[in-house]
Amino acid sequence: MSKLVCENLTKAYGQKTVLENLNLTLESGKIYGLIGRNGAGKTTLLSLMTSQTPVTSGRVTLDGQRIWETRKSLDRLCFSRELNISAESGLSAFTVKKYLKTAASYYTHWDQAMADDLVAKFELNVKTKLGKLSKGMLSMVTIIVAMASKAEFTFLDEPVAGLDVVAREQFYQLLLEEYTETGRTFVISTHIIEEAADVMEEVIILDKGKIIREQNTQELVDSARYVTGLADQVDGATAGLECHHSENLGRSKSVTVLLGEDEDLNPGYDVTVQPVNLQKVFVALCGEEARV
Amino acid sequence: MKLKYWITSGFQIFLIVVAASFLYGLLITVQNSYMDWNDLWVLLPIYQLLFGGMMQLAQTTGVYKLNLNLALAFGSTRNEALLGLQLFRLIPTLCNTALICVLQAVAGENAIFTPLTALPISLGIGLAGGALGTVIGIVYARFGRLATVLTVLIIVALGITGGVLAVMSSEPQWLQSLVSHMGFSWLVFGIGLILYGAAMIPEHRTVWKYSVRM
Numbered sequence: 001m002s003k004l005v006c007e008n009l010t011k012a013y014g015q016k017t018v019l020e021n022l023n024l025t026l027e028s029g030k031i032y033g034l035i036g037r038n039g040a041g042k043t044t045l046l047s048l049m050t051s052q053t054p055v056t057s058g059r060v061t062l063d064g065q066r067i068w069e070t071r072k073s074l075d076r077l078c079f080s081r082e083l084n085i086s087a088e089s090g091l092s093a094f095t096v097k098k099y100l101k102t103a104a105s106y107y108t109h110w111d112q113a114m115a116d117d118l119v120a121k122f123e124l125n126v127k128t129k130l131g132k133l134s135k136g137m138l139s140m141v142t143i144i145v146a147m148a149s150k151a152e153f154t155f156l157d158e159p160v161a162g163l164d165v166v167a168r169e170q171f172y173q174l175l176l177e178e179y180t181e182t183g184r185t186f187v188i189s190t191h192i193i194e195e196a197a198d199v200m201e202e203v204i205i206l207d208k209g210k211i212i213r214e215q216n217t218q219e220l221v222d223s224a225r226y227v228t229g230l231a232d233q234v235d236g237a238t239a240g241l242e243c244h245h246s247e248n249l250g251r252s253k254s255v256t257v258l259l260g261e262d263e264d265l266n267p268g269y270d271v272t273v274q275p276v277n278l279q280k281v282f283v284a285l286c287g288e289e290a291r292v
Numbered sequence: 293m294k295l296k297y298w299i300t301s302g303f304q305i306f307l308i309v310v311a312a313s314f315l316y317g318l319l320i321t322v323q324n325s326y327m328d329w330n331d332l333w334v335l336l337p338i339y340q341l342l343f344g345g346m347m348q349l350a351q352t353t354g355v356y357k358l359n360l361n362l363a364l365a366f367g368s369t370r371n372e373a374l375l376g377l378q379l380f381r382l383i384p385t386l387c388n389t390a391l392i393c394v395l396q397a398v399a400g401e402n403a404i405f406t407p408l409t410a411l412p413i414s415l416g417i418g419l420a421g422g423a424l425g426t427v428i429g430i431v432y433a434r435f436g437r438l439a440t441v442l443t444v445l446i447i448v449a450l451g452i453t454g455g456v457l458a459v460m461s462s463e464p465q466w467l468q469s470l471v472s473h474m475g476f477s478w479l480v481f482g483i484g485l486i487l488y489g490a491a492m493i494p495e496h497r498t499v500w501k502y503s504v505r506m
Contacts, residue, residue, distance in 0.1 A: 052364055053503040074367045081365060081506050090358030091506065105296045106366035 002028035002063050002076075002185075004049065004153055009058035011044050018044045019209045022058070026187065028152065031179055033200030033217065034189040037286050040206045042189045043082075046155045049187075050079035062153070075108045078151030080142040082158045085130050092131025096124055096141055100148075107149040115148035121170065135162030143171055147178060155187045160195070168192070172199050197221075197278040207286045217278060220258075224281045228254040229271035237269035245284035256284035294368045298376030301359060302383030309347050309388055313339035334402045337392040337410060341417050344388040348381060348421030349446065352428040353439050355380060360433075365504045374499050378492075381425065385418030409474060412481035419484030426491035430498045 009022040019041045026032060026049075036042050047053035049060050051068050060067050067073040085092045091099070096119070104110045119126055122140040130138065139162050146156050160168045176199060178184060190196045197203075203220060205213040213220065227234055231253040238257050246255040256276060257265065265273065276284070317339050321332045359380065363373045392414045393407040405413065424446055432439035 047504065050367070051369075054501055069369045069371060071369055071372075074369060077367060079365070081504070083506055089506075090354050091362075102297055102362055103366055105300075106294050106363070106368065 002152065004067075004185075005061050006045075006049060007059050007061070009045075009048055009060065010056045011041075011048055011053065012056045017209060019048070022209070022211055024204065024211060024214065026153065026185060028185045029183045030185055030201045031175070031199055032185070032187040033193075033196055033203045034187055034206060035191075035193055035203065035282055036189075036206035040286075041209045042206055043157050045206065046079050046157055046187065046189060050074075050077050050155060052079060052081075076152040077155070078107065078146055078149035078153070079155040080146035080149070080157070080159070082161060083130065083138045083142055085133070085138065089131075092129065094130050095127055096130065096133070097126035099130060099141060100126070100144065103145045103149070107151065109150035111148045111150050114150075115144055118144045118147060118174075122167070136164060136167060137162075139163050140167065143174070147174065150182075151184070153185045153187070155189075157189050158191070159188060160190060160192055168195060172196070175199055193279040193282055194277055200278075203278065205282060205285055212285055220281060221276065221278055223259045224276035224284070225257045225259065225265065226254065226274040226276045226280065227257055227265065227271050228252065228274075229269070233269045233271050237265045237271045239266055241265070245287050256280065258284075293375070294363065294366070294372050295376050295379060297363065298359065298380045299383065302380045303387070305347055305351065305380070306384040306387040309340060309343045309384055310391065312343045312347075316343070330402065333395060334399050334404065337395050337414075338404060340388050340392055341414055344384065344414070345417045345421035347384065348418060348425045349428070349443065352425035352443070353432040355425075356429045356433050360499065360502065361504050361506055364502065365506060370500050370502075374496060377426075377495070377499070381422040382418075385415060385422065388418065389414035405477075409477040412477040416477075416480035416482070416484035419481070419488040423484070423487035423491040426488075426495050430491075430494050433498050433502060 004026040006022055006024040009019055009024075010017065011019045022045070024045075034042050034045070044053065048055050049067075051060075051074060054068070062073040062076060065073055067077065083091065094102075100115055100119075104112060104115070118140075122137075122144070124137060124140055124144075128137075130141070133141070139159055142156065143159050146154050146159070160171055163171065172195070175186060175188075179186060188196060188200070197217060200217045203213065203215060203217045204211060227238055229237070230251055231248060234253040234255055238255055241263060242258045242260070244256045244258065246253065258281070259265075265271070313336055317332045317336050320335070321327045321329065355377065360373055360377065363376055364370075368376070389411060392405075392410045396403040396405050396410045397407045428439050428443050428446070431442050
């Protein structure tokens, strides 16, 4: 099993530290979801993991070998960025065909048949310039590059941004098919959490430049409870547990609780307990500081 | 080594330089009744030198905005990108120089340069243009649009220099003897080489620290 490891990763731009002492291990053959609020450092983290941005300190290794300036390691990675085509970007004059041809000239394991197939599936006109494409169509282009690169570790930054619901479903289906067939590792950064939750085997939650959770998605969701009731009852039921996103409304109170292994709510209190989805867990974790 | 894109782009720039030089020469020849087709071939190397140098300046921010971003985004190492940048600049210069030498050899006694003087002059101008282009590229990578101001300043400075040379060339024999002097040719080459070498030092540092922006 291959491992991509980030050790004490720090990235600062001048005085501003974007990521601080971050440690993360990605194992091959999994689909990871990277979620975080705007400015949490998701794109920076993906850039550091693929050598597209130099680290300030720390290191990234793939099977023990540094990826920085190592051709063998870089050949196993692909980070398909979200394309922001501005008028002054040189890319705006590129046609879809030229962009894909350029990508093909760089990726060692490029699958042209797959790229052609996806162009047809997404009904893209290859003669159209990138500058003329809608946000959703640009996302399709980045998806095609990510998939056709056939890289062992593939990183996608906001792959479904601007895609309509049908295209998003197509993408998730494509992702699962590719994953099942090849066992490639995918890391997907997204804001559309609930939709992507079904395909994320592991979830990495990034907040203010730090990983606050890295866990199996189902385990995380299963461990979460939304507890409501009178404030004193809720406080009693959740005493000593990891509580997040506490809200008071008159005498009532609601709180999201993350239960540890073998933990449960304290018995004997009159509270309502509801399951929580991944999006709610994310809001609970990143919406405010935790209290224990 | 992931250099195919850089090499292809380098040859494309060379073809653009040749096409632009030829079209410009054609236009000048057609417009001036005292010129004949022979003059087009004799003067073509001058236009090639002009457009070759100008192209090195013109595509500088584009190289950083586009080619470097793409190379690093698609998995190039920094060393490969650096080598790619040099190939992108040197391929048009070398090809342009070779073509100029051939054209001058064919032109025979009508030639402005001898092939031996054309070689260092063309290389020198190409290298100097590449060096200025590199500096503009570095300024773009670090300070963004300030590079546009620098480009304008350099073009104005080159325009003034060109104007001075044009005035001096009212004595064509003097200019002819200068450009056909081997010492002058190699001086141009030496200056170009030193400038190019000097520009590579900050470029190495810039590429090493570059973050992909797309």
